[in-house]
Amino acid sequence: MHKEPPAMTHLSDKTQAIENALPHIDCVLIGINSEKTVGRCIESIQAADYPTKRLHIYYVDGGSSDASITIAKQYEGVITIALRPVHPTPGLGRNAGWKTGSSPLIQFLDSDTILDPGWFSSAIKAIRPEKIGAVQGLLSELYPERSFYNWIGNLEWNGLKGECESFGGNVIVKRDALEMTGGYDEEMVGGEDPELSRRIIRAGWKVIQTGVPMAQHDLAMTRFKQYLRRTFRTGYAFAAVRERERSAGSRFWQYEYRKIIIKGGGFSFSLLLAIPLMAVGAPAASITALALAALGTALLLNPRIFKVGQFMREQQLARKEARSYAWHCSLVVLPQLAGVLRYHIGRIFNKPLRNRPARIASEISVQTP
Structure with missing residues (x-):
């Protein structure tokens, strides 16, 4: 043996x-x-x-x-x-x-x-x-x-x-x-x-x-549609978590939340003001409208205008890649803003964002031998 x-x-x-x-x-x-x-x-x-x-x-x-x-x-x-x-x-x-x-x-x-x-x-x-x-x-x-x-x-x-x-x-x-x-x-x-x-x-x-x-x-x-959906939900999540953290006395995600409000909201608000001013047709109103639109656009495109070099260093990107990333960082706040607004509107009317219902029966399987 x-x-x-x-x-x-x-x-x-x-x-x-x-x-x-x-x-x-x-x-x-x-x-x-x-x-x-x-x-x-x-x-x-x-x-x-x-x-x-x-x-x-x-x-x-x-x-x-x-x-x-x-x-x-x-x-x-x-x-x-x-x-x-x-x-x-x-x-x-x-x-x-x-x-x-x-x-x-x-x-x-x-x-x-x-x-x-x-x-x-x-x-x-x-x-x-x-x-x-x-x-x-x-x-x-x-x-x-x-x-x-x-x-x-x-x-x-x-x-x-x-x-x-x-x-x-x-x-x-x-x-x-x-x-x-x-x-x-x-x-x-x-x-x-x-x-x-x-x-x-x-x-x-x-x-x-x-x-x-x-x-x-x-x-x-x-697909761009997937990107919009994901960034919309990211904005919704920023708002939902920020609200809970604010109630707990925490500053977690305060910067991210304010960035969406200031950049995305500032750009949107400037356009809302500029469009009716342009419709007035008076020179002074048109100049004011253009100034508002330019200010809002500069606010929105801050990463694209000022942060390309920073992204090259921090993310170790080539200049072309850093520019692409800067465009994303500039524009992503717009669908995120929509998500933030959806969260707060849902709170007002007690209609939070929900996922679609499941379509199968609940069960827990036995472990296979």
Whole structure:
């Protein structure tokens, strides 16, 4: 009978002991109509440089009409949670996922991401200190070359390394921090991630950006209509989160919110004044109208006029790229302003922005053997 050499047995036992000391991680993926990406996301988790027995994958579907759930169920060990809320939100999905599991750490992912294989090894070291409640890493766009919008997203995904003011949708969080704060807001259609992070920070935890690769993201934005919709919702989220932070005595997103109001609102207001003045036809009125229009335009185009060099240095861009980015930074405040106005109008008339209803029955699958 063959016996394993003592040295190999000792090495095997040591490896097993190291693996057993690693924390369990619940991986919560959310998606709607994500049949093109959910399988790829699950496979990236299963291929991570981390013991598979310590990883538990939950796919939470917010109301797909495609084969997303069927695809997720094909993967061994994946638990699917199919929701049918009246108005689906990311917060509903994320809460359903982490509350179903029991691991001390929860990795939240959008289903259109691909996890970096070395992320968990870096993340568990960064999140180990007692006061660290959440850790995020670098997110890069999978295909930045496919569209201008993807390229913009790739520039703006990440903040500076170190302690930060908020996290995004792809982050690893301690269960204790989620239980202490109650988890995600289930009504917000945007901004739910930074909103939760602010409550976690106020509860005494810290949020850390490690500066190491975490995941790739497939924004898949190729049409101007998609860009307008996303930036409109960004403006709505700025307003919604800013209102809550203002009530809490925080200045978080105050600069971003005021920038939208001053630049987008200033430009729009100057045009509203200039148009009737031009219609008057008198020389003085026309000159005043032109001056107002010029002032509003200069306010709007401030990044394009004055910040190209700054973008070249900070983003390490060629001049042509910096000019393109400056145009985006100048004009994006207009759809964002529309989102801000939609938020405040919704508050006045008690009609907040809602997502479309889901179209499937709610269920939680059994784990595949």
